Amino acid sequence: MTANSAYSKVFSQLKLFDSSSESAGFDTIAMTSGASWFASQFFFSEPYYDMIVNGNTASLASFTQAWYEAYATTQDGINPSQPASCGPLEEVCSLTSLSI
Numbered sequence: 001m002t003a004n005s006a007y008s009k010v011f012s013q014l015k016l017f018d019s020s021s022e023s024a025g026f027d028t029i030a031m032t033s034g035a036s037w038f039a040s041q042f043f044f045s046e047p048y049y050d051m052i053v054n055g056n057t058a059s060l061a062s063f064t065q066a067w068y069e070a071y072a073t074t075q076d077g078i079n080p081s082q083p084a085s086c087g088p089l090e091e092v093c094s095l096t097s098l099s100i
Contacts (some may be wrong), residue, residue: 002037002064004039005060008042009060017052051064
């Protein structure tokens with residue numbers, strides 16, 4: 001995700017995301033694995049997109065660090081020696097037909 005953010009910042013500076021620019025040039029974007037983490041933020045999070053396209057390197061680094069820290073909180077309380085649970089996502093898990 002970090003590498004994708006950095007490359008995208010470069011692409012932004014080259015005006016590749018600016019539809020009014022003659023150099024805009026993405027017809028298709030494909031991704032796998034870690035790039036999917038990046039793409040979900042880039043395509044669906046306006047604050048993240050703005051950091052890539054309009055922000056500077058320091059603001060992007062700060063935003064990405066905050067995102068990683070927020071993600072890490074979803075892992076709190078996970079202990080492999082205890083029975084599996086959804087932890088802070090219990091409410092979401094209860095919406096599925098799967099039981100953990």
